[in-house]
Amino acid sequence: MSQFFQIHPETPQLRLVRQAAEILRSGGVIAYPTDSAYALGCLIGDKKAVERIRQIRRLDDKHNFTLVCRDLSELATYAQVDNVQYRLLKNHTPGPYTFILKGTREVPRRLMHPKRKTIGLRVPECNIVSALLNELDAPLMSSTLQLPGDHEPMLDPYDIRLTLESQLDLVIDGGYRGMEPTTVISLLEEAPEVLREGKGNTAPFLS
Numbered sequence: 118m119s120q121f122f123q124i125h126p127e128t129p130q131l132r133l134v135r136q137a138a139e140i141l142r143s144g145g146v147i148a149y150p151t152d153s154a155y156a157l158g159c160l161i162g163d164k165k166a167v168e169r170i171r172q173i174r175r176l177d178d179k180h181n182f183t184l185v186c187r188d189l190s191e192l193a194t195y196a197q198v199d200n201v202q203y204r205l206l207k208n209h210t211p212g213p214y215t216f217i218l219k220g221t222r223e224v225p226r227r228l229m230h231p232k233r234k235t236i237g238l239r240v241p242e243c244n245i246v247s248a249l250l251n252e253l254d255a256p257l258m259s260s261t262l263q264l265p266g267d268h269e270p271m272l273d274p275y276d277i278r279l280t281l282e283s284q285l286d287l288v289i290d291g292g293y294r295g296m297e298p299t300t301v302i303s304l305l306e307e308a309p310e311v312l313r314e315g316k317g318n319t320a321p322f323l324s
Contacts, residue, residue, distance in 0.1 A: 119285040121278055126150070126291045129248040138252040140287045146170060148262055148277045149249070150291030151185075152242040153213040153299045153316040154270035155277060157285075158185065158257040167258060173284050175265040183215050183237035184224070185257040187250040192238050195224050195256070202304050211242035213316035217303040239299060245291045261298045269296040 120140070122133045141147060146159050146169045157173060159166030161184065171180070186192040189203070189210055196218035198206065206216060220236035239259075241247075250257065262277065263270045271277050274290035281288075300317030303310040309322040 119278060119282050120287045121274075121290065122287065123290040124245050127244055129245050131248070134245075134248045134252050137249055137287055137289060141249075141253060141257075143286075145286035146173075146284070147287040147289060148271075148274070148281065148285055149289040150243060150245055150274075150294050151213075151299075152211070152246075153295065153297055155262040155272060155274070155294055156185075156259045157262050158259045160253070161256050161258045163258070169284070170258075170260055173281065174260060174263070176260070180260075181217065181235065181237050183239055183259045185246065185250070185259045186238060186240050187247065187256075188240060191256065192240060195221055196236060196238050197221055205304070205309065209317070209321065210240040213241070213297075213299045215239045215299040215301045217301065217305060217312065219305065235305065237301070243291075245289065263298070270298055272296055 122137060124130060124133050137147065141160050144163055144166055146157060146166050148155055149158055157170045159170060184195055189206055192206065198218065215237045216239065217235050217237055220234055224236050261270050272294050274288055278288045295316065297316040300311065300315040300319055301313040302322050303312050311319045311322055
């Protein structure tokens with residue numbers, strides 16, 4: 118049975134944030150709010166927790182997971198970023214975007230696309246996520262909380278608890294979140310490519 122923490126979206130309670138971080142360090146899988154939709158998360162190096170997320174969402178091994186980072190400097194540890202890409206990222210982080218980039222050796226192989234060696238990276242504009250990442254001192258391995266057969270992400274933490282209580286270790290209630298996932302931008306080629314339109318404005322990436 119999952120625990121259920123109500124964490125204030127503007128001023129997260131440090132006591133609850135620390136408890137959430139400890140659950141993650143112990144191999145937990147959590148549902149948590151972002152600046153777009155709710156997401157599933159675990160620690161980056163936790164193979165068993167990653168497989169649990171795959172099972173919840175029924176994902177195959179070709180699915181691109183996302184690393185949720187604190188800031189641009191941490192993002193650059195896990196992705197190969199040139200000067201042009203860095204400036205673009207600086208202008209649009211934090212925010213509701215996922216950027217597809219070539220992964221570095223710091224990224225566990227099982228989290229990257231098996232052929233292209235790419236990884237999704239993002240820096241959310243969300244106080245709860247920022248507090249949790251600061252406490253962990255590490256990125257979260259993440260995937261939008263969208264169940265098999267659904268066309269939109271889950272948005273009500275009480276529904277999440279009711280539906281996935283036996284499969285999660287913690288649900289963080291950070292209030293109502295929208296149904297839009299992140300906008301996904303590929304930076305693998307010279308010109309940015311919009312792979313999915315979501316909450317983030319696509320205009321700056323369209324030539």
